[in-house]
Amino acid sequence: MTAPIRILLVEDDEVDRMAFRRFVAGEDLPYNYTMVSSVAEAKKRIDDGSFDVIISDYLLGDGTAFDILALKTDIPVIITTGAGDEEIAVRAMKAGAYDYLIKGRGHTYHKILPVVVDKAVERHNADERFRVLADRESSETVVVGSTGMSDVLRLVALAASSDVPVLISGETGTGKNLIAKTIHMKSGARQFPFLSINCTALPENLIEAELFGYEKGAFTGAAKTRKGIVEMAENGTLFLDEIGEMPLHLQSKLLDVLEEKKVRRLGSENVTPVNVRIIAATNINIEEAIGRTFRKDLYYRLSVLRIIIPSLRERSRDIPELCSYLLARIKGGRVFRLSDPEMQRLQQYDWPGNVRELKNILERAVILATGPDLRPSELLGKRNAADGPVNALPDPPEILPLEEMEKRYITAAFRTFSGNVTKTARELGVPLSTFKRKLKEFGLK
Ligand SMILES: Nc1ncnc2c1ncn2[C@@H]1O[C@H](COP(=O)(O)OP(=O)(O)OP(=O)(O)O)[C@@H](O)[C@H]1O
Ligand SMILES: [Mg+2]
Structure with missing residues (x-):
């Protein structure tokens, strides 16, 4: 028997913690996990113990997953974010996260979790000195x-x-x-x-x-x-x-x-x-x-x-061919279909993570598929190419209630500063406590 995978789960949401526990027990996964709820505790545990992989929620009481990444341990970090926060996920990958999981309703992301964890551990065990492509x-x-x-x-x-x-x-x-x-x-x-x-x-x-x-x-x-x-x-x-x-x-x-x-x-x-x-x-x-x-x-x-190299959104016409190529590599003998409306949605999406994101989404759609029809579009963010950048303010003619305007502005600022609570509050010129309250109020935290 191989040694269990040692996981540090950084999660402050009790519901998510419970769901994780239940999932690991239910699937009888070979995980040996430790749960903490803050960046400070995570830091302490990392200093004391040894882990194969860290799974960190994006928003934490005393910071974000970016603070975990900033610890620069050589343990691979997988971040989890809410639906609609794909951009944060992509930014986290740039900041050194190994992978990400989008928490959807009903905790369907758990099905993907073991695959993502395995891949991360595999990489951790590889020679890290310099990476020769496998x-x-x-x-x-x-x-x-x-x-x-x-x-x-x-x-x-x-x-x-x-x-x-x-x-x-x-x-x-x-x-x-x-x-x-x-x-x-x-x-x-x-x-x-x-x-x-x-x-x-x-x-x-x-x-x-x-x-x-x-x-x-x-x-x-x-x-x-x-x-x-x-x-x-x-x-x-x-x-x-x-x-x-x-x-x-x-x-x-x-x-x-x-x-x-x-x-x-x-x-x-x-x-x-x-x-x-x-x-x-x-x-x-x-x-x-x-x-x-x-x-x-x-x-x-x-x-x-x-x-x-042009971005994927500049060459959305390539998407069908990319899908067949990528699917041929992942599906392992099973036959899958992408309907026309599905393909259309893929072509309309703006792919901040480009081909890597397309590959990830297809891999996940395959794992989640119950029949031959793949529905990758359900795993996409709400954005599509026509929406423009998420952090754009509404054009002047669109008059919004002040509260909605405030919410959008705060969301945009929060994303701009990669979810760094202290920094965003400072840049917006509001006391930290007020800012935290607003985050709660707007369901951002
Ligand atoms: N044109 C393509 N055809 C097939 N696969 C592709 C293509 N472009 C990218 N990929 C696949 O997408 C994934 C991401 O590609 P790669 O790692 O080369 O991106 P990158 O530009 O180096 O990203 P980063 O800036 O994050 O390092 C890889 O799995 C790669 O094989
Ligand atoms: Mg690269």
Whole structure:
């Protein structure tokens, strides 16, 4: 028998706690769980004990799931949010959450829970030092559909036939990792390593050590000499994810690597020649950061080939083809259908989490399906492309009762500050206690 999965459940809602307990007992899941109701308690438990996975509700008495993420433990965090808060979920994923669950009525999300937990634990057990894409992912193809993606694919082919640096940008979940890996697999370097490092996942000094390596004694804890991943990717591809977040002084060191094709380990006198193709990715508008948080010279070095992946909402025509591709990969022999109205709803939705979100929703729809007809649209947020951003204020001609206006404004502000109660109250200029009362009143908490 394998060891039970140790879960820390951070949940302050008694109904949800009970539902969880009942579900785990009812399904006889191999979970060993601890329940806490606040960020402070969670922090204490994490310091004291060891867990395989943290499941945290989004809104907590003394903060939000973002405060849990800010603890930067290396335990995967799954956040749960209410229906309609998909955007928070997407933002949480960007902030480092491993996955999310949308709490619907009747606790149907519990059915998905074991799958999500298993996936998270699997990842936790994987080598975290740098993530080499798992083999089963390397068989993925890029679905191009009918639109803007064909330009992307042309550039992929061009990139694969040379070894110049490539800079990929696109919103979260548009396939930047997939494209980077595809370039590598189509290039002459395919039999050499493809290594990737996420420039936001680690503190600055660790990224530096990971990238460039170090000599024994270079800093406290450097017990032995270690190669950095720039060296380890020799002859292959180094994927620098979220390059836009790379601290400035590392940017200049990276520029040296690109210009000199040499790397100096921390604490070393010597330089080692390196031959590695660099692919960088960003989901911020990096052109806007040039000269401020991003070095201009590095930008030009990296963007010899520039690939911009359109968001899914800009290519909703690709959705049917993406659905058949993604479903073929997940359904495991069962036959499923998507009716025309279902497909229409999928095409109208605005997909803040792009293809990743589509994939998640389809996976979940498959788990929840009782017959051949899938109903993924039931798992979507209330938003659709026509609604525009959720935090938009009504246009001036629409006159709303003040209270409704206040509610919308507070909701928008609360989302803008990622559900940070203290910060939102401060920005709105209201006392914390008043703000908390309003949240309750408007059912936001
Ligand atoms: N065109 C596509 N065809 C098939 N699958 C795709 C496509 N685009 C994305 N995917 C799938 O969607 C998921 C998300 O893609 P990926 O991780 O590459 O996104 P990303 O842009 O790197 O996101 P992030 O900015 O959050 O890191 C992956 O499972 C990927 O395989
Ligand atoms: Mg990525």
